[in-house]
Structures are given as structure tokens and as C-alpha cells.
Amino acid sequence: MPVEPHVTSPRTLSEAYALLAQQPHRPVAGGTDLLVQITGELGDPPDRVLDIWHLDELRGIAVDGDALVLGALTTYTEMRRSPLVAEFLPALSEAAATIGAAQIQNRGTIGGNAANASPAGDTLPLLIACDAELVLGSERGERSVTAGEFWPEYRRTALAADELLLRIRFPMVGDRQVRFRKVGTRRAQAISKVVMALAWRGDDGTAPWRDVRLALGSVAATPIRAGATEAVLDGASPDQSTADRAASTLAGELNPIDDVRSSADYRRAVAARVLHRLIREAGGW
Amino acid sequence: MTRTLPPNSQPTAAPDALIIPLETRVPGRATTSLPLRREGPAKLTGVAKYADDLVFPGAWYGATIRSTEPHATLVGVDLAEAFDWSQVVVVTAADIPGDNVVSLIRDDQPILVPIGGEIRHQAEALCLVASADRETLRAAKRHLSVRTERLPAVFDPLESTEEFSHLEVGQGDLDVGFAEAELVIEGTYRVGHQEQLYIENQAMIALPHPDGGVTVHGSCQCPYYIHRALKRSLQLTDEQAVVVQAETGGGFGGKEEYPSMIALHAALLARKLGKPVRMIYERHEDLSATTKRHPAVVTHRTGVMRDGRLVAQEIDVVMDGGAYCTLTPVVLSRGVLHAGGPYRCPNVRIRGRAMATNTPPNGAFRGFGAPQTEFAAETQVNRIAEALGMSPLELRRLWAYREGDTTPTGQVLRESVAAPEVLEAAAEASDFVRHTEQTGRARAARASDARSASGIGLAMGWHGAGFTGSGEVHIAGVASVELTDMGVVRVLTAQTEMGQGTKTIFPQLVAEELGLEPEEVEVAPQDTSIVPDSGPTVASRTAMVVGGLIIKAARRLRAQVEAVTDRPFPDSYQLFARDHGGMRVDERFEPYPNVQFDDATYTGDAYPAFGWACAVARVDVDLDTGEVIVRDVVSADDAGRIIHPVLAEGQVEGGTLQAIGYATIEEIKLVDGRYLNDRLATYLIPTSLDAPRIEAILVEKPFSGAPHGAKGIGELPMDVGAPAVVAAIHDATGVWIHDLPATPERILAALTGAPTPAAPGVSVRAPDRGGA
Amino acid sequence: MSFRFFVNGDPVEVEVPGMRRLLDVLREDLALTGTKEGCGEGECGACSVLLDGAVVDACLVPICQVDGTSIRTVEGLGAENKLNDLQSAFLETGGAQCGICTPGMLMAAEAFLASGGPSDEDSIREAIAGNLCRCTGYRKIVEAIAQAAEQRRAADPHPA
Ligand SMILES: Cc1cc2nc3c(=O)[nH]c(=O)nc-3n(C[C@H](O)[C@H](O)[C@H](O)COP(=O)(O)OP(=O)(O)OC[C@H]3O[C@@H](n4cnc5c(N)ncnc54)[C@H](O)[C@@H]3O)c2cc1C
Ligand code: FES
Numbered sequence A: 001m002p003v004e005p006h007v008t009s010p011r012t013l014s015e016a017y018a019l020l021a022q023q024p025h026r027p028v029a030g031g032t033d034l035l036v037q038i039t040g041e042l043g044d045p046p047d048r049v050l051d052i053w054h055l056d057e058l059r060g061i062a063v064d065g066d067a068l069v070l071g072a073l074t075t076y077t078e079m080r081r082s083p084l085v086a087e088f089l090p091a092l093s094e095a096a097a098t099i100g101a102a103q104i105q106n107r108g109t110i111g112g113n114a115a116n117a118s119p120a121g122d123t124l125p126l127l128i129a130c131d132a133e134l135v136l137g138s139e140r141g142e143r144s145v146t147a148g149e150f151w152p153e154y155r156r157t158a159l160a161a162d163e164l165l166l167r168i169r170f171p172m173v174g175d176r177q178v179r180f181r182k183v184g185t186r187r188a189q190a191i192s193k194v195v196m197a198l199a200w201r202g203d204d205g206t207a208p209w210r211d212v213r214l215a216l217g218s219v220a221a222t223p224i225r226a227g228a229t230e231a232v233l234d235g236a237s238p239d240q241s242t243a244d245r246a247a248s249t250l251a252g253e254l255n256p257i258d259d260v261r262s263s264a265d266y267r268r269a270v271a272a273r274v275l276h277r278l279i280r281e282a283g284g285w
Numbered sequence B: 001m002t003r004t005l006p007p008n009s010q011p012t013a014a015p016d017a018l019i020i021p022l023e024t025r026v027p028g029r030a031t032t033s034l035p036l037r038r039e040g041p042a043k044l045t046g047v048a049k050y051a052d053d054l055v056f057p058g059a060w061y062g063a064t065i066r067s068t069e070p071h072a073t074l075v076g077v078d079l080a081e082a083f084d085w086s087q088v089v090v091v092t093a094a095d096i097p098g099d100n101v102v103s104l105i106r107d108d109q110p111i112l113v114p115i116g117g118e119i120r121h122q123a124e125a126l127c128l129v130a131s132a133d134r135e136t137l138r139a140a141k142r143h144l145s146v147r148t149e150r151l152p153a154v155f156d157p158l159e160s161t162e163e164f165s166h167l168e169v170g171q172g173d174l175d176v177g178f179a180e181a182e183l184v185i186e187g188t189y190r191v192g193h194q195e196q197l198y199i200e201n202q203a204m205i206a207l208p209h210p211d212g213g214v215t216v217h218g219s220c221q222c223p224y225y226i227h228r229a230l231k232r233s234l235q236l237t238d239e240q241a242v243v244v245q246a247e248t249g250g251g252f253g254g255k256e257e258y259p260s261m262i263a264l265h266a267a268l269l270a271r272k273l274g275k276p277v278r279m280i281y282e283r284h285e286d287l288s289a290t291t292k293r294h295p296a297v298v299t300h301r302t303g304v305m306r307d308g309r310l311v312a313q314e315i316d317v318v319m320d321g322g323a324y325c326t327l328t329p330v331v332l333s334r335g336v337l338h339a340g341g342p343y344r345c346p347n348v349r350i351r352g353r354a355m356a357t358n359t360p361p362n363g364a365f366r367g368f369g370a371p372q373t374e375f376a377a378e379t380q381v382n383r384i385a386e387a388l389g390m391s392p393l394e395l396r397r398l399w400a401y402r403e404g405d406t407t408p409t410g411q412v413l414r415e416s417v418a419a420p421e422v423l424e425a426a427a428e429a430s431d432f433v434r435h436t437e438q439t440g441r442a443r444a445a446r447a448s449d450a451r452s453a454s455g456i457g458l459a460m461g462w463h464g465a466g467f468t469g470s471g472e473v474h475i476a477g478v479a480s481v482e483l484t485d486m487g488v489v490r491v492l493t494a495q496t497e498m499g500q501g502t503k504t505i506f507p508q509l510v511a512e513e514l515g516l517e518p519e520e521v522e523v524a525p526q527d528t529s530i531v532p533d534s535g536p537t538v539a540s541r542t543a544m545v546v547g548g549l550i551i552k553a554a555r556r557l558r559a560q561v562e563a564v565t566d567r568p569f570p571d572s573y574q575l576f577a578r579d580h581g582g583m584r585v586d587e588r589f590e591p592y593p594n595v596q597f598d599d600a601t602y603t604g605d606a607y608p609a610f611g612w613a614c615a616v617a618r619v620d621v622d623l624d625t626g627e628v629i630v631r632d633v634v635s636a637d638d639a640g641r642i643i644h645p646v647l648a649e650g651q652v653e654g655g656t657l658q659a660i661g662y663a664t665i666e667e668i669k670l671v672d673g674r675y676l677n678d679r680l681a682t683y684l685i686p687t688s689l690d691a692p693r694i695e696a697i698l699v700e701k702p703f704s705g706a707p708h709g710a711k712g713i714g715e716l717p718m719d720v721g722a723p724a725v726v727a728a729i730h731d732a733t734g735v736w737i738h739d740l741p742a743t744p745e746r747i748l749a750a751l752t753g754a755p756t757p758a759a760p761g762v763s764v765r766a767p768d769r770g771g772a
Numbered sequence C: 001m002s003f004r005f006f007v008n009g010d011p012v013e014v015e016v017p018g019m020r021r022l023l024d025v026l027r028e029d030l031a032l033t034g035t036k037e038g039c040g041e042g043e044c045g046a047c048s049v050l051l052d053g054a055v056v057d058a059c060l061v062p063i064c065q066v067d068g069t070s071i072r073t074v075e076g077l078g079a080e081n082k083l084n085d086l087q088s089a090f091l092e093t094g095g096a097q098c099g100i101c102t103p104g105m106l107m108a109a110e111a112f113l114a115s116g117g118p119s120d121e122d123s124i125r126e127a128i129a130g131n132l133c134r135c136t137g138y139r140k141i142v143e144a145i146a147q148a149a150e151q152r153r154a155a156d157p158h159p160a
């Protein structure tokens, strides 16, 4: 039986804010990361836990103006079942379907994935590629942080000690295309060796791409954007020479590591080849 | 009153050597109403009690303090003053009354490393702690530290100078063979560790007796191994040591020898404390410390003629035993004996050696050395077929053993040789020829920028039934069938149920002999104070060897009862028990007729019979990522007479998936002799989505030495799956993967010509320890 | 702290630390040992139970989040002498070998059957992908679930 830290279960957001303002607490949402850390004795267990599962303010999927908004407590199962996600951000339901298996999808949340800040978190590249904004809140009020700025270093987030992640806003850009691809060791219950999200604006087919975002996970200490590769893609048409150049640029700009799941060589090579394939599929050649 | 008849044997009828359709009614197999799994309802309702489900009031929790270095001297164990040690009990090697060894083949492995002693691997047990609650236990562990002095470590078996065992088998003259050969093909194949990954972790609970004896309940395959270990190290009598198997959640070899260690630990704590102690491993500890399948390096040099004839095989096998001997010499010998594959060859030499390294000891795992060497043999055969421009199916038709052929130990295969039958059955069911043509055409037509490819691959294998050589004679197992005073028939053996179906087929076999329904025959609990030592539940020997013993015992029981009552057994046994009391018939193993083996020269009949298997796998390979999906596998297996088709299929399907995992994703990386894949998040086995559609074809070539013709099926499918997958990957991509597992990393490197990833199974040195 | 919820239809109240895992509450506080622990890390699914009908790993759920919910475990299915249709299908097809994965497998299958979705082989395989089995190769488990799905459909062709 693992360590059982003290836990409080507030029923309202303001109650939660008050507790956080008094003392540091580690939030627990679906628990699929936190309980593994406590049971597996991975690092020191938190002294105090804040159970945010009952905070309805952090739930729900809605369209708010020009953004698709997901409450931090939205589970993967909810994302997969949501007609709004299917319509406006199908890549997210695709990503949700690759995470863990039924048990994890029923409990794991998008907020937990973001706040846990694992470089292998599968939704993180998607958030970055979609210019998502993370809305944080505390007794001091609410503020927004872009996904690009939310993970400053290894396993760290922009959250202050008294803050909660409330919701995530995905701006809905009419002509934006988003693609998601994960390479793991097996077909379920697998942490990524490489995970990639690619977004661009432009008409279908061979028209030049604009506003290209290429974000990757599991290839660095944080989820990253591949700026040099984006520069190659921006303004280019998805043809073979673009794909070749983009793939080799990506291989050159990544600096992954060897670890228990894969090797640096493999990650670099596969990232480039997966990107090549995504461009090829988009270009239809 | 129960009378016990002394062991003796009776002539047995040899069953016909046939392939019998499963619908046909044959002795020993109930086809009309196949009995359902005996303990199934208990397992399906959560009623079945596994070790961790057992409640013993007042029991304390035990923990093991382990080394964090691969090779060192244990200088001391320090208990910090800040902690109140009266709340816990600590056991060190000094507390062991008898021999500080886990009794197996060699007396090299300590139960706990003594102060001043040598630590030989990471996660080695140094001392033990128990406490009434887990919080205190955690605190005690934090306040206990060990002092060590580092020694240089050896990680590569090819660099090791310490040998556990070696052996050589062969026939003919290699020089003559290679001189004759028109083509010589060489290859080196490497395989890494594989974890058994029973889903129930290792677990033992020890209850002290007032007289110093101890009862141990736990998850295990071999209660009498534990019994022997307890007697020796705790200096107990036969009666003072009692071992009771709890419901066991899978073993696959992993619960053959290691449970003795855990039982000793629990018993030492319980005796010192005077209370029951629970030693329940968590997954992380189980993965870090318990035995794995031996890594191996196998080198082949094969001489063939252009027309395909096999004329010379030279094979060198090196296995990594890890830090202690455990069962390594036996694993090596099985590996060597199967290393040539099931093929006729006039000139053969196979050499094997097992080396020590500073990594956790390797041990038993389904297949027991054969999956390693048969992967190498089959991949070599498939490469030879390619070199000759022949179909791998045709080549095997030419080479496969038939009755009358002689193996490298000089064993003449007199009967029960189903190599041709399994080959044809698998080829036909998988439509191998047609699919091979299709994948060949697709490969020829494939554009250079194709993103995926499909392939099909075939491999065959053999597996010696029961123990190697004279093993069974040395064990001299005894099994019994009893008619109790109450008029109940029950089977007494030490054979454990771990899911294979022992508790279902034993009553079935006995009922068949006695004319009863299987439900009318009980199975005595696997408790050493109740059942005789019928030998360990390993080597697929349960159905063949012990099944044979209980059939003979049942026949004698029936004859004795009928001689008195003069009426058929089913109509008279209860009356007999009422009037004459109970009767127990013990049957001791008698050597199979005409089976002879010389342990000194390693010649003769290495096994009383062999089982035969052939697998055909179909895969899809993603050419961008090297990811492999195994689509389907046909596995044709001959295990002599099939006793229970549903259970036998279950063995084939489960064994096949373990082989697929071995082939594709199950990998252990090591740094400084420590397993990095020490959690279920990093040691991955196939899920339902990774598992192929598996078709099991049961072929029956009975063995006349066993009264029911059975040869055992548990290990066969494990031998053939991996080379079939690797052949299919080659068929799809054109690249040969020589190292297992064939990970996407290895496949992509082969496809792109990038440097081959590091060899499997060999530890990387710790970055900061450089040359140590 | 005190938490109230239902287990297999019966109301229960436990007085335990709020971060205690549902798995430990079931096994140790309520003596319901049918739910198994294979890893404690959400990887094996041996601890699967239904929480308000959804399959979850009991090793990852703190009891504070179970307050007010309804839990179903293997003990809530059929009894030894009165197996339910799914359990019977497992028994007949050979879907349980060593049995340690079985309680969790049954609960994942129950959630799948209750979802009323298509019961083709791929859907069944996806539904149990979070439940590792080392013995069976999954084939007979998939068969058993398909058989139970077929029976339930036949018994109630138009579920509400
Ligand atoms: C078997 C298994 C498989 C998995 N597979 C995948 C996978 O394929 N891909 C993947 O990306 N992940 C995977 N995960 C990891 C995990 O499921 C996800 O990261 C999940 O999204 C975490 O969400 P949660 O609600 O369970 O987080 P929790 O465990 O509750 O929390 C995680 C962290 O985030 C913090 N936190 C949570 N919510 C908030 C909030 N609203 N505000 C502030 N801080 C917060 C917590 O304090 C904690 O530090 C897997 C985990 C397991 C056990
Ligand atoms: S014990 Fe919960 S998933 Fe393994």
C-alpha cells in the first residue's frame, strides 16, 4: 500500500483557490499520472493533495466565440465522444484514442496531461500546433498563457503554486488543417517514442502552406516547435521537394536522446520520415 | 483405514501412431463432454484465493534490502540511530541456521549476502526487514544503509572467463562435411532477456510453528523445491517444513526456482519474529530481481549442396547465466540439444557454454533454452533457402526428420515423429505457397517510395518431451490415486495448476480409467504434507509423465477393487470403501522402455520423445517507422495425444503470443548491470490489439511410452513463433534481423543502412564508472 | 475521513485516508479480494472495476473521488454456482487460464457489453486493450465476449 498524503476535496472553485492560497497543494484530477508517481515512489510524494475532481467549473466542452474550449477536467473518453471535437478538431479525438486504453481514457484529463508536463504527453504538441491558450486561475484572478510558453523547461509549467489550470482554448481558424501522429512501442497502453502535430493554413491540395506549426514530443526535454522546419514549409507547396527538404531539416534540427523506450537515431530518423509522409499525404502524391 | 500399495508398474498398451481427428473418441480424451476448467468458476467470481488474497491475522509485512551495485564486497549494514528498531525485525545472513544457499544445481547463490561477502549482481538480497505496518516498514528501509566496496564487473558473456557449464554433441565428421559442401553459410544471432511476466507477482507468506517449523503459502510451480530449500537452510525435518501452493497467477518458468528464495526470506523473518510474515512483491521488485530468459549468442556455419542437401552443421552457443548458476546448465543443455533444428544432418557439431556475468541470474522460462537456439537455427535455415533460391517450405520438406533418423546425440527417432505432418498442416492452413507468391509479386512490383509491405514467414521446431537425459529417472516421481474411506476417488500429485489445466485433465484421465465422470474425481491440494513428490511442474512433463503415473495408478486401483468386488469399478467402489476402508495406490516413475542416455558422454536418447511444431506468421511492416504488425499466425503443434483440445489450444495460443512478444517488443536494456525496463510502463508485452489472430492446429502422433500417448504441449509454440515473424519481416522488407527482439529500431536501421543498434542483453557501463 | 458509496449495490461507509486507493479499500478494508493488483501503475488492468458504469483501474483512483458513486466488482457478477452469461462464456471457451487477469477482464468486458456498441472483433479487442493477459493470447477471451454479446443481443434485441 503506497503513501497516503493528506487530501482535501473542495466542492467549489473559490474554496479550492482559498486552500491553494494558504498552502501548497498538489492537485489531483484523474490521478493517472499522480497515483503512478506516488505508488511507484517516483520522487517525493506531495505533503498535501487537492482533489479537483468535483469542480464542475473545470468541466465541459463548448464553442465560445471563435474558440473551442475544453474544461481542464475533460477526459479522453469525453473528447472522443464529443461531436464538437469531432467537428472542429478531429485531430484531438484521434490523439485521445491513442492514449492508454479504456481505463486511462475514462479518467485521464487534458488538464492533467498539460499540467503533468511530461515531454511525452501526447496532447502537448497538438496544443502547441493549434496555438492553444491555457487559462489559469487563482484567487488573484485569471490569466492566459499560450501553449508555446507553457512548458519552459523539463517537467515545469507556467503554473504558479496557487494556480489551477481551468480550461484550454483552441482558436478555430477556418482554413487550418491539423495532423497528428504518434509512434509508440505497441498499439495501446504505450508512451510515445515520437509524437508529432502539424498544422498549416491553406486550401486543400497543392496550394502553398501558411502559418505552419510543427510541434513534437518525446524528442527533447519539453515539447518543442521545430522552427527551422516550419520555415522550410512556410510558403511552400506540399510537393516532393518540399517534403525532402523539410524532412532533412527536421532531422538536422532535432537533438533527441537514447532512453529506455528508444534511441536518439531512431527518433530523429522517424520524426523526419513521419513528417515526410504527412506532407505527402496532404499533397496527395 | 487407507492401505498403500507399493509402487510397481504394469505393462501398458501402446496407442496407435496416427493423426486422429479431434472428434474421434480415444482413451484419455473425453470428446462428448469436455470437462470445463475445474477451478474456473472460482476464478471467474473472484473466489479463488491467490497468495495476496490470503488473510492471516497478525501477519507482518516483509521487505528485502537489495544491492544497487553489480559487483562489490558487502562491508556492513548500518541501522541509523534516529529510528526505533524495536518496532521492526531485521534478518541478516547471520540469522540463517543452516546452509546459506538456495539449493539447486550448484551451491553458489546465497539466501542473503553475508557481511564481508561478495555481491554479484544488482538487486541481490542483502538483508530483510519486517514490520507490522507498511508505513513503519518504509521508514525502516529509509534508515537502513549498506556499505560496499565496488569490484570490477563483467557484463558481456563473450568477455567472461567464469564458466557455469559447457557441453558438446555431434556426429559424423565436420571436415568431411564442409569439404563436400558446395555452399557454406554463416550467421550470428543474438537474443536478449525476456521476462515471464506472469500477471500475479511473486508472493509468499510464512507461518512459524512453535517447534521451529514453518508453513509457507504462496505462488509457485514446484512446492517440493521449496520444501527442500527450507529443510536445508532452516534445518527442518520433512514434517516441519510444509509448503502449500496458493492459486497461482501464471508461472511460465518464472515460479520454478525463484519462489524458494522468497519462501526462505519469509520463513527467516517469520521464525525470528514468531508471527506470520507476508512477502508480496510489487511489480517493480519482481521485474528488477527475479529471473529472466537467458540471453544468448548463437553462431552457425552450415554446409549445403546446390540441390539443397544438408551436409554439415557447426553451431556454437554461448548463454549468459547471470551472476549465479541457478538452472543454467540444464537450460544450456536443452538449448544445445535443440540447436540444430529438427533436421537430418550427417556431420554435426554443436558446442555450448554458459558464462557468468554480473547481472541478475537468469533462469527457467517456457522453452528453457530452446527458443534461443531454435530462433537462430530457423533463421539460418530461412537464409539458406534464400541463398539456394529454394522455398523455405521445400527445403524443410527435404530436411525434416522422419522416423528412423538419428539426432546429433545418436538418438534414433523410432516413433512419434511428426515433423512432416506439422509442416504440411501449417503450410496448408496458412495457404503458405499462394501467399508467398503474392508477397513475392508485391515485392517485385513495389515502388521505391512504398510506405508499407506485407510478408509471410515459416519456421518449424521440435521440443524434447519431459526432462533431458536421465532427469526423470533421478527425480523418480511418485503420484497416487486414492479411494478414501468416505468412498471418494482423489488424485494426489505435487503438480501445480497455474492455468495450464492440471486440475482439469488429471481427474479426466483418472475418470476415464475408472469409468467415472471427471466431476467424480477430486484433486488433493498441492500441500507437501498431503501429496507425494511427483516432481516439479516444469518441462511440459505434467501431462506426459505424471499423467502417465496416475493412469497406471488408477488402473491398479481399479483392478484391486474389482478383484475384491467382482463388479465394475463404478458400481462397486463406494461399497468397497464402506466394507474394506480406503486404498491408496502409489505409482513411481519407471524408465521408459528402450530409452537410454549417457550423461557423461551426452549420447543416447536425450528425450523419450519429441513434440513438433510449425508456425506461419503474416506481418505488415511500416517502412517509414519499422513498426511491425503481426496479422495472423498459424501454429501446428504435435503433442502426442491431445487430452483436452480447448486447454491444448489455450497453451498454443498463449505460447504463440509470448513468442510474438519475444520476436517484436519485449526487450530489456541494462545499465551497470541493472534492468532499465523494470516497470510495466517500460517492459511491454502484447495487448489484445497487438495480438495476431492465432489459429492452433493440433496434430496427434502419440508416444507409446506414455499410457495415454501424450507428450506435453506447453513449450512447443514458444520455440517457433519468433523465427516465423523474423522470416515474415524479411519477406516483407528484404532485410534479415539477426537480433531479437526485432524492434522498429533494428528494422529501420537495417532498412536505411544505419548502424545496427547495440546487441541485446548486454549491459552498458554506467557513464560515471568508466572502466570499472 | 469517511466516505460513502455503493459496492455491488450495497451501501458502504469507510473511514480511511482520502488518498487511499480504491483498490486497497476494496481488498483490505472491505475484504473484496476478487479485484487483483498486477502492477499498481495502471498498466495491467487486473484491478479494473466499474465506477458509475465506466471501467477504471482501481489502483489509480483515490477513495476521495469515489464518495457518492457506485462501484461494481467481480463479486457483483454471478456466483460460483450461478455464473452470469459472460462468466459462462469465459468458462466454456477457455477464456480464463491462470485467472489472475480474469476479474479485471470481466469488468472491462461488462463495460463494453453495456455500451451497446458494435461487437465486432476489433471493437472487442480495443475494449480490453487495457487488460493484459499473459496466458491466453486473448483469442478465447475475445470469443467469450463475442459469445456473450450475441446472447445479450438475442435476449434483448432493442435495448433501451
Ligand atoms: C497506463 C497509462 C497509460 C498512459 N498512456 C498515456 C498516453 O498514451 N499518452 C499520454 O500522453 N499520457 C499517457 N498516460 C499519462 C496520463 O494518463 C495522462 O497524462 C493524463 O492526461 C493525466 O491526466 P490526469 O487527470 O489523470 O492527471 P493527474 O494524475 O490527476 O495529474 C497529473 C499532474 O497534473 C496536475 N494537474 C492535474 N490537473 C490540474 C489542473 N487542472 N491544474 C493544475 N494542475 C493539475 C497534478 O497535480 C499532477 O501533477 C498514461 C498513464 C497510464 C497510467
Ligand atoms: S494493478 Fe491497476 S492496472 Fe495494474
Ligand code: FES
Pocket: B199, B249, B250, B499, C095, C096, C097, C098, C099, C100, C101, C102, C132, C133, C134, C135, C136
Ligand atoms: S489467464 Fe493468466 S493472465 Fe490471463
